[in-house]
Amino acid sequence: MSKKKIVFTGGGSAGHVTPNIAIINEIGFEDWDIHYIGSKKGIEKELIEKLNIPYYPITSGKLRRYIDFENVVDMFRVLKGCLEARSTLKRIKPQLVFSKGGFVSVPVIVAAKSLGIPIYIHESDMTPGLANKISQRFATRIFTSFEETKKFFPADKTRVIGSPIRNEILIGSAQKGRELLGFHDRLPILTIMGGSLGAKKINETVRDSLTELTKIYQIVHLCGKGNVDQSLAQVSGYKQFEYVSDELPDILAATDLVLTRGGSNAIFEFLALKIPMLIIPLSKKQSRGDQILNAKAFEEKGYSLTLEEENLNSETLNNHLKKLQENKETYKATMKASVQGNGLKVLVDEINQIRKK
Structure with a gap:
């Protein structure tokens, strides 16, 4: 049987890419001819090229919910992206396009629909992002992480499955993580993750x-690209990185508490790892409020x-971390x-049904 072809898309942040990587690693290169369409400068380009998968950059415009002259300019960028994506898909001739959202996915999905290619999309957040709101009308199947999200999509083609969690994230070694960091086992390890792009206020407050935090915790600070502060390189019990990839499973295995944004993919992974979380979601000023809803849902469930x-300030940060540490066994x-599910197996099974046709 000749290999079937699949195109993945999604980007703009690691949250739109890591679930795709989880699926790519699971469906296997032996059975599928795998391709990726992403933006020209997004983080997805760097992450996907490490996997030695053919990567096709296209023009992408930002989708805004407010009136701005840039919307006019970006309409032409999106149109150009549609043409580029259509040309690429015509060359590849895939049996399926799978999207994790983000601005770059819209031109790919529009192009796939125009060519009659089946389209699967996955929505991670409690409420759909603008890209998936647009894409839903073109999608063949829609999958969601939260039960509450289903109401935003057509019932006849939507299924709640949880978040696709990378298998490799679940098999880290705590001992290797401590050795990698040069940490001992006398103080708990606090891992701080502000997302792949970093989080300015979180970084500054931490x-x-x-001085106070390192009396209580050993700290791993994933601070985002260009945000390492070299003046703090010698602080005992404090390690900072722009971004961690291969070492992340071991670091998380050693982690006792995590401070994180409210991105769905990340918090579902921490849930699977049973790591108590302090979630500092992006504010309404910075986002559409999806992380606030994700955080509320997880807090209500006791996670x-x-x-x-x-x-957020030094006092509130210390107080919340103290409460989390004191009640960590309950969390x-x-x-x-x-009973929150890992959607990875479901998605792999659904994708493989296409291969068997």
Whole structure:
């Protein structure tokens, strides 16, 4: 049987790419001829090229919910992206396009629909992003992480499956993680993840609080591209990285508490790993509010604490982390009892049904 072809798309942040990577690693290169269409400068280009998968960059415009002259310019960028994506898809002739959203996915999905190619999309957040709101009308199948999200999509083609969690994230070694970081086992390890692009206020507040925090925790700070502060390189018990890839499973295996944004893919992974979370979601000023809803849902289920960014300072950070540490066993027990699913197997099975046709 000759290999079937599949095109993945999605980008703009790691949250739109890592689930695709999880699926790519699971469906296997032996059975599928795998291709990726992404933006010219997004993080997806760097992450996907590491996998030695053919990568096709296209022009992409930002989708805005507010009136701005750039919307006019970006309409032409999106149109150009549609033409580029259509040309690429005509050459590849895939049996399926799979999208994880982000601005770059819209031209790919429009182009795929025009060519009669089946389209699967996955929405991670409680409410759909603008890209998936547009894409849903073209999609063949729609999958969601949250039960609450289903109401935003056509019922006849939508299925709730949870988030596709990378298998490799679940098999890290705590001992290797501590050795990698040069940490001991006498203080808990706090991992701070502001997302692949970093989080300015989180980074600043953590660094302003280091004197107190390093008395209580050993800290791993994933601070985003260009955000490493070399003046803090010698602070004992504090390690900072722009972004961690291959070492992340071991670091997370060693982690006792995590401070994170409210991106769905990340918090579902921490749930699977049973790591108590302090979630500091992107504010309404910075986003459409999806991370706030994700954080609220997880807090209500007893998986995490939430601290609004507007209320973030050294005192509130210390107090929330203290509460999380004091009650960490309760959080871990609640997460252990969770019935939230790992959508990876479902997606792999659904994709492989296409291969068998």
